[in-house]
Amino acid sequence: MDNAQQWALEDPTIGIIFVAASFIFFYFIGWYSARAAKTSTDYWTAGRSIGAVTNGLGMASSYMSLATFMGVTALILKLKVPFVYMWIQFGLSIPLITLWYGTPLRRMGVFTPAQFVRERYGLKTSYTVAMFMVLIMVMYAIGQMIGVAKVFEMLFGVNYTLALVCGGALIVGYVAIGGMYGTSYNAAFQMILMGVAFIVPLGAIMKAMGSSGWYFPPLLYADMVPAMLAAVPDFFDMKFGFKWYFALIPTLTIGAMGLPHLGMRVYTASNLKSARGAMVWFTFFCGITFSATYAMGFSGVFFQATSGATIAPTDYDKITLILNGVYNPPWVLAFVIAGAIAAGLSTISANLMAIGALIAQDIIATLKPNLDEAKTKVLNYSAIAGGGIIAILIALNPPDFLVVSVLCAFGLAGVTVAPLVILGVWWKQANRYGAFAGTFISGILYIAISPYIFPEFVLAGGLPAKLGMSGALLCVPLCFFLVTTVSMITNRIPALVNRIPHEEDKRLVDSIHGWTVYSEERYNSTMAGVIISVVSLFFVIYAILPSGW
Numbered sequence: 001m002d003n004a005q006q007w008a009l010e011d012p013t014i015g016i017i018f019v020a021a022s023f024i025f026f027y028f029i030g031w032y033s034a035r036a037a038k039t040s041t042d043y044w045t046a047g048r049s050i051g052a053v054t055n056g057l058g059m060a061s062s063y064m065s066l067a068t069f070m071g072v073t074a075l076i077l078k079l080k081v082p083f084v085y086m087w088i089q090f091g092l093s094i095p096l097i098t099l100w101y102g103t104p105l106r107r108m109g110v111f112t113p114a115q116f117v118r119e120r121y122g123l124k125t126s127y128t129v130a131m132f133m134v135l136i137m138v139m140y141a142i143g144q145m146i147g148v149a150k151v152f153e154m155l156f157g158v159n160y161t162l163a164l165v166c167g168g169a170l171i172v173g174y175v176a177i178g179g180m181y182g183t184s185y186n187a188a189f190q191m192i193l194m195g196v197a198f199i200v201p202l203g204a205i206m207k208a209m210g211s212s213g214w215y216f217p218p219l220l221y222a223d224m225v226p227a228m229l230a231a232v233p234d235f236f237d238m239k240f241g242f243k244w245y246f247a248l249i250p251t252l253t254i255g256a257m258g259l260p261h262l263g264m265r266v267y268t269a270s271n272l273k274s275a276r277g278a279m280v281w282f283t284f285f286c287g288i289t290f291s292a293t294y295a296m297g298f299s300g301v302f303f304q305a306t307s308g309a310t311i312a313p314t315d316y317d318k319i320t321l322i323l324n325g326v327y328n329p330p331w332v333l334a335f336v337i338a339g340a341i342a343a344g345l346s347t348i349s350a351n352l353m354a355i356g357a358l359i360a361q362d363i364i365a366t367l368k369p370n371l372d373e374a375k376t377k378v379l380n381y382s383a384i385a386g387g388g389i390i391a392i393l394i395a396l397n398p399p400d401f402l403v404v405s406v407l408c409a410f411g412l413a414g415v416t417v418a419p420l421v422i423l424g425v426w427w428k429q430a431n432r433y434g435a436f437a438g439t440f441i442s443g444i445l446y447i448a449i450s451p452y453i454f455p456e457f458v459l460a461g462g463l464p465a466k467l468g469m470s471g472a473l474l475c476v477p478l479c480f481f482l483v484t485t486v487s488m489i490t491n492r493i494p495a496l497v498n499r500i501p502h503e504e505d506k507r508l509v510d511s512i513h514g515w516t517v518y519s520e521e522r523y524n525s526t527m528a529g530v531i532i533s534v535v536s537l538f539f540v541i542y543a544i545l546p547s548g549w
Helices: 013-034 040-048 052-079 084-108 113-121 123-156 160-208 222-231 242-246 248-257 260-267 272-307 313-327 330-367 373-395 402-416 418-426 432-448 462-466 469-490 502-512 526-544
Strands: none
Touching: 013 123, 013 160, 013 330, 052 123, 052 160, 052 272, 052 313, 052 330, 084 113, 084 248, 084 272, 084 418, 084 502, 113 123, 113 418, 113 432, 113 502, 123 160, 123 260, 123 313, 123 330, 123 373, 123 402, 123 432, 160 272, 160 313, 160 330, 160 373, 222 272, 242 248, 242 469, 248 402, 248 418, 248 469, 260 330, 272 313, 313 330, 330 373, 402 418, 402 432, 402 469, 418 432, 418 469, 418 502, 432 469, 462 469, 469 526
């Protein structure tokens, strides 16, 4: 019996019923909710009407995805390490999104980071950022498409390609129909479904493994640690060098701050208080489910080490489903499969909405500002469908683990988007020359030194390169360095200063922070720019220097 057959459902009927019912429900929510969208702005921002709890659930659902449900557990199984330090970085990014730029951009009234870049740095830079952001969202969506295809593959017993095309088409359809209204309410429901389907069956798995803390899986698996150490003595060892762990900061913390589909959730809030409240709920739901991810990965390593079962590396992504298939009844596995698909759908929905908004609003609508509402609606649907088709085509030849493309997307967001938004919000001297140089040079370099473009031209190599960690460690500080240094230089060249609407930019910074009276000194320190440049240059050099990862 090959591995595909070994871990397949014997009778997929109940699983098909669960999944079919889920899709019918998602389509209904999308159709029903979208009726409230009267304009294109409503379509992309849900009329800025989403409440704090719903938005918090939607943010958490979009954030965690199948990379949490399946990808990270596969990485834990492969490397035999706990990835708690990875999720710490994700957790740090949550309040930073709100504190550093979410609230100011919400006050400004924009609904994508690229729109902020256009207002702050001009059209040329915004087009560059928009193209990078489309690539980021496609990379992110690829991982989710791969995960959904693998679940469909296991459920229906069909080959990967057919599973990918069918699953992808169903997803693109319900996202296009629902817009941000449907995506927001679907994501909230999907978070509840995902959380219950992930955590409750995990408790039954831990109980079957002999854990006395099975009743709260996210935190109470400590009684299994002695047995784990007996089976896998080095599981808790810090197997990597300091540089590996430090590289998680630019890859995941700063990277998450640059993801447009998270920023867009802030813009759908009904008001600033609601946006801040959503972040609190976001943190709570993420914390519970992230913690359960460790427990699931821990249980997977424990299962393989103690049961004698052999899981092929190509099936590592399925460890959540495999454990439920071994320890729980078929109907529970069917429910878990529905939860896994919900995890993928929630993130792909947000990815496709971000892609659609970038293409339709930040690129085409800027070039063709006078399109009527009917043509704009067709453009909205086409942009979402186009993003989905591209993701499906690229996912036909997927990486070994679905989490790879997701983490690379985080890194690219940290390189090309986050520095421009952070500095644009908090430092008046940042200008269009620095922003364009920073995002273009750093973004191209990040792509070039990945092992997927020029395999011989990589930084560090191995897993840090494959996951985008070594590239982000170099290119994130490089972008900060270029933005600050080029901005300070060009602000002092008379021939260039006259071409920069610098007074307008500086007043914009004050206004998005809520100041009604302009102050030249506020957010305008040259010394701050010098410090950022020096610190960034130090980390650029540190990234290049050889050391053990």
